[in-house]
Amino acid sequence: MSSSKRLDDLISALQIMPGIGPVSAARIAYALLDYKRPEGLRLSEILKSALNEIALCPECRNYTDEEGQRCAICEDFHRRDRGVLCVVETPQDVDAVENSGIFFGTYYVLHGHLSPLDGIGPSELGLDILSSRLAQGTVHELILALSQSVEGDATAQYIAAIARKYGVKVTTVATGVPVGGDIRSTDGSTLALSIENRREFR
């Protein structure tokens, strides 16, 4: 307990953020109070409007500025190849693919993977929206960039079946030894797949 209840409330509210424990929360609260009040008030406003307004893009289900509006990537008609669609699990995966600098198609964000035990089925992942998008006939290749796990694999199989129904080619990102990684510290399953999927040396 500190000298002010409001301060205690702030320190405990800050701890909803991942990676922020009691010590960091106190440090942040005191920094904002001591010498960053205007910046802190601006953060409060931005946080409020972001959480109230940010919605899902009706086309790709990535985050977009407001309800019903297409996201910045789907809006970018000039630079984006609408024939190639990359399916990912989370909006953060979109950022990761964007940062690779090699992909100029569009995305589809699932916000999870199939998990019947948790009540997450095809409709929770918006697969009806994905189907109708494939039915339009503009997409010729669907790239699966899902997590390499049992649930990720099951989701990939399910989506691949939908895509094939519309005659869309389905590919998946390669599994293998990461750039800069060494063989001796790569786990057995990754190494097994990277040997199975070996390519001709050029």
Added chain:
Amino acid sequence: MSSSKRLDDLISALQIMPGIGPVSAARIAYALLDYKRPEGLRLSEILKSALNEIALCPECRNYTDEEGQRCAICEDFHRRDRGVLCVVETPQDVDAVENSGIFFGTYYVLHGHLSPLDGIGPSELGLDILSSRLAQGTVHELILALSQSVEGDATAQYIAAIARKYGVKVTTVATGVPVGGDIRSTDGSTLALSIENRREFR
């Protein structure tokens, strides 16, 4: 750049908090958007009211819930000894002393130390308020718990002179080897003071 400008704004606004860089900010923003919207909106409200309302206690200059109101420690008439006053540099120092569990007097928070080159003189530290508090005659001991630095020492000397004018006994926290610390890793200045201020072994 992500898919939403509001999201980009949120990620950059979160970085005003000490210890939060671009990676943590993105992680926090996505966590709030993905599954913590109500908690995030509540944080926004609490942050706003804390930064708008929290003021300085008129008696000790520690943080208090609102302008003109005494802080929780000064309000605690039953448990607090008003004869002993502990002077600290920051509100966080108050928390540290409180956590020691041994002090039941009241505090005075300077919010800094004397630093003429930065334009911080006696009035910026509220030493006039401290003087009038000592003039009341209820305080019989003033404990200096200031940082062990040149500026901290100068500030201590200045405050001690005021206190002596009112016939108040002035003490300071002991400098020495921390509990659990070993001699071989204690710096020379600390060790020199801890030898100079050695006490009888019991």
